[in-house]
Amino acid sequence: MEYGELGLGIHCLALKIGMEKNPFVRSSILYMYAKFGVVDVAARVFEGVEGTDVxxxxxxxxxxxxxxxxxxxMKTVSVMHSLGVLMDELTFINALNGCTVxxxxxxxxxIHGLVVSSGAELSTSVTNSLMDMYFKNGAKDPALKLFGAMQHKDVVSWNTAFSWYCQDADAREVAVLFxxxxxxxLKxxxxxxxxxxxxxxxxLRLDLGxxxxTLDFHFGFHGEAHVSSSLINMFSNCGAVEIARLVFDSMPFKNINNWNEMISGYNLSCKMExxxxxxxxxxxxLKANECTFSCSLEACFKTANLQVGRQIHGIIIKTGFASHGYTCSSLIKCYIGFGLLDDSLKFLSGIEYLDLASWSAMISGLVHQGLTSEAIKFLNNLKAYGEEPDEFNLASILNGCAKLIHSPYMDSKSKGEKSNPGKDSGLIQPEV
Structure with missing residues (x-):
């Protein structure tokens, strides 16, 4: 029996014996449905809740x-506040997560104002969530101000600071913070x-790494999967891919992220591996995911191995990943890299919905191949289907326009000759 069916059965049992009115049971039912991703069902259950149980x-x-x-x-928080339901620390943490999303x-x-007025700013967990919200919204100064004012920092507080310090600080600043x-x-x-x-x-600071x-070994975290993935990433980026492979091989249990990290590491220098x-x-x-396929397609392009690329494409279709945005854009880049524009367009025509990454891959690929006019058509199609171009799309188009100034197409136009690069290229419009 699937876990979802089991949960539904328990919900029905709770209704039958009248336990669904118990606040603890009700909140657990809501949490279960949200955890399964059926938040609309959770909302219907919530609508039938009487009382103001936080x-x-x-x-x-x-x-x-x-x-x-x-x-x-955020809407639910607003309704809760208007009804006068007293908020607790978990309310603030969940609300701040919603703001971050x-x-x-x-x-x-x-929410920060409500936190202060309620006295919850003394809670380390709430302050950590506030810091994370500010950092992820680009408001670094108030986040660092909160961090500096915290009287009781835990390891999560420091990790939050490390995450954002590491984005634009130098090695010395991070070393001082550590x-x-x-x-x-604290450990x-x-x-x-x-x-x-x-x-x-x-x-690229292998010496610091x-x-x-040595500290990682001292504290005993070297065997954990996500730590090993980070080690593989560090050694690969620093050109020590042999050491990265030693870390990979020494892992007793490997998850798909570890495999992806090692494949990505090999892409930097040892593509055949x-x-x-x-x-x-x-x-x-093992079951591959979007990242696995993306890294493997990159290796196919770098090794000029079209045959394996087509085989991987077949596996992608078979496993149901062809419509996933990350995989889709990787396939487009791979085919365009091989100069197979028609294959890219045929692939696009079979996709029901294209995300911005897929549009961007097609536009940048066309510009790279010198087909700026076709790239502009795709930009117009992108807007026609309700997507807004981002800075990468516009930068690609502008770079293509700059190249057109000295292209043979522009030279022929200046001489009054008729030219239709879109027609000559034999490209078709994607049926999205």
Whole structure:
């Protein structure tokens, strides 16, 4: 029996014996449906709730935030506040998660005001959520101000600071922050090392990464999957792919993210090994995901192996990933990289919905091939289907326009000759 069916059966049993009115049971039912991603069912259950039990409100707000429905989460918070239901720490944490989902900084500021007026700013967990909300909305100054004013920082507080310091700080600043963290007497956890290893890989500081490795071994986190993924990433980026492979091979249990990280690492220097690793993964019967296919297609292009690329395309279709945005854009890039524009267009015509990444891949690919006029047509199609171009689309088009100034097409136009590059290229319009 599927877990969803089991949960539905238990819900029916609760209704039958009258336990659905118990506040704890009701909030658990709401949480269950939200966890399964059927937030609309949770909302219908919530509508039948009588009373002002904060647990049910928290479960509904948290469910909306978890399912990416940030606007609905904020609306529920507003209704809760207007009804005078007393909010607790979990309410604020869930509400701030909802603000983060849709980037609602103004609403987040209002929640911050409610936090202060209720005295919940003394809660480390609430302050951590406030910091995270500000950081993810690009408001670094208030986030750092909160961090500096915190009287009781836990490891989550420091990890949140590390995550955002590592985006634009230099090695010395992060090293000083890590030293200050150790001075407090707190112990780093696996998330701390995962963040810092990736930072070392980004700035190509293998020396700093090796020092952190000794601490990682000391605290016993080197065997954890996400820490190992970060180590593979760091060694690969720093050109030590052999050491990255040693880390990979030493792992007793590997998840798909570890495989993806190693394949991606090989793509930086040893492309054939990346394809071999993909074959090994398939032979072991492991299920690939979008990232796996994307990394493997990149290896096909870099090794000029069209045959394997088509085989991977077949596997993608068979496993149902052809309509996934990340995989779709990777396939487009791969075919365009091989100069197979017709294949890309035929592939696009079979996709019911194209996300912005897929449109961007097609536009940039056409520009790269010198077909700026066709890229402009795709930009117009993108707008016609309700998508708004981003800075990458516009930058690609502008680069293409700049190249047109000295192209043979422009030279022929200047001489009064008729030319139709779109027609000559034999391209077709995507039937999206």
């Amino acid at each position: 647990g049910c409100w928290n479960a509904m707000i948290g469910g909306y935030a978890q399912c990416g429905c940030g606007f609905e989460a 849709i980037g609602a900084l103004d609403f987040g500021n209002q 030293h200050n963290f150790l001075v407090t007497g 780093p956890d696996s998330a701390t090392f995962s963040i810092l290893f990736r930072f070392c890989g980004d700035i 090796l020092q952190l490795c 990346a394809l071999q690793l993909f074959r090994n993964l398939r032979e072991l019967g």
